[in-house]
Structure formats: structure tokens, C-alpha cells
Amino acid sequence: MGGEDKLREYEKKFAETSKMQAQHISGSGRVRVEGIGDISISGSGSVSPDEINISGTGRIQGGLRTKRVICAGSVTVAGDVEAEEMRLSGSTTVQGGINTEALEASGRLAIDGGLKGSSVEVAGSFEVGKNIELDNVLHVHGFLTVSEDVNVEKLVKLRGGFDVSGRVVTGNFEAGLGSTRSYVKKGIEAVNVDIRKRAHRGLILFGFPVPSRIFREGRLYTTDIVAKEKVYLENTTCDNVHGKIVILGEGCEVSGKVRYSESVSTHPRAKLVNTPEKLDVE
16 A cells, blocks of 8 residues: 555544544553554553644554644654644654654654655754755754755754755755754755854853863855855855855855855955955846
8 A cells, every 4th residue: 555545544544533532541552543553652642533642652653644743752653644733752763754834843853754844843863864845944953964955945044963965945044053063965055044153162160261172163064055145154164155245254165166246255264265256247
């Protein structure tokens, strides 16, 4: 049975039981959905046509479609999942893709397939095995790994580290670099791009700062950065930069060309191989 067929079968079975009350599990138990499979829970939880709620350890068969998925603990979804809302905490593994309007997660979230939807906010470790395609916002505070491209209509906001094997295309791209190396291996395209290093104050003992080499500054490595409006960069190593307004801050290294149409400024400790070029705009 294919993925679409399984989703339709799931909807049919849940529609047949739409009048039932939520089934509650406390301790260890299993709920059987005919034609779909078992939902196993060790801890506590409930299952209804509108919501799957697990606290503890759980395993859910894939190919499911519901309104809400709420999980706290260690949960595995053995396939694709589609839900209007997902709230996850702890460690969640999805052995397929996710399609959701709103996803909030904390802890570790690993998706073997792609991610589609509207708004996603994750605090912790976030891994996506294929593309991310969102209509609104992607906000990650922690470490993001994406095996393909990231396409987000309005905003990508990253705090910490990230490794994107493809390219990022979005309305606005904001990154606060952590203490590790970050990568966007096929470049960034946005209306505005803002990449800043994180401020490290070192250790504080008895109210006085103590310099420490432990606190390293993060750095972003990418190819081309193209913005329709403004580019602001710190601690970024890239091939080429293109924007209306270009500001190259401390720690920037550009091996190719810097092109601008309105203004450019360069920090004394930025390294450019070529002199910036002003583009003629009709």
C-alpha cells in the first residue's frame, strides 16, 4: 500500500470511529487502528480521532493524518505524518516526512524525509533528511542539519550552528553564529541577509571577566550570498557577495567578487581578494 493510499485508509478508519471517546493508556499499552497498525505507549497517553498524546515512550505507525500530535519523551513515528499542529519535547524520530501547519519542538527531532508546512520553531538538535519547504517561518535555536535545500517564504532565523547541504532561499535570513563552524554549501538567496558572530564574554569570576580560549567564535562557510536589499556579514567566508547595500564586518573573507548597487563598507579586519564593484542600475 502506497503512502497516499495509507493516508486515505487512515482517514477512513478514524472517520468510522469519530464518535468514540479518547482511549487512555496508563502504564504500558497498545491501541490498534484497523488498517493502519498499532500505537504503543509506555507511560501515559491518549488516542482519539483528533489527537495523539503521548508522555513517556511511544511508537506510532506511519501514514497517519490527524489534527494534533503532542509528545513528551522518546517517540518514534514509523513513516509519514500529517497534522495541523505538532508539539514535541524530548527525543522524536520520524522515519518519513512531516507536513504540518505549526510545529514546535524542543530536545532532539530527526526527520528522515522532508518537512513541509507553514511555521516551525525548534530548540535543540534538528535533523532533516530532505528539503524544508515552509510558507512562513523557520526558527531554530541549537543545531540544524539539512541534507537538501531550505525554501522558506518569509524568514529563516538561526541561532547556534547549522549545516545545510543545499541552498537557502528565503525572504529574510538571520543567523547568530555559535561557537562552531556552520555551512550553507550551495549559497544563500534572500531579500536581506544578516549574519553576526555571537558575543563571548569569557568566564566571570567574582564580577570580573577572565579571558578564556574555550569560548571560540563561530564561522559560516558558504558560496554565493545574494540579497535584493541589504547584506550584513561577520565571521563569514564565501565566494561572492551581491546586494544593494553591502556591509562586510569583522572576520569576513571573500575570495571572489563583491558587487553592490548603492553602498559598501568594509571592516579593517575583513579580507577581500578583489576591490568591490559598483553596479550600474537603470
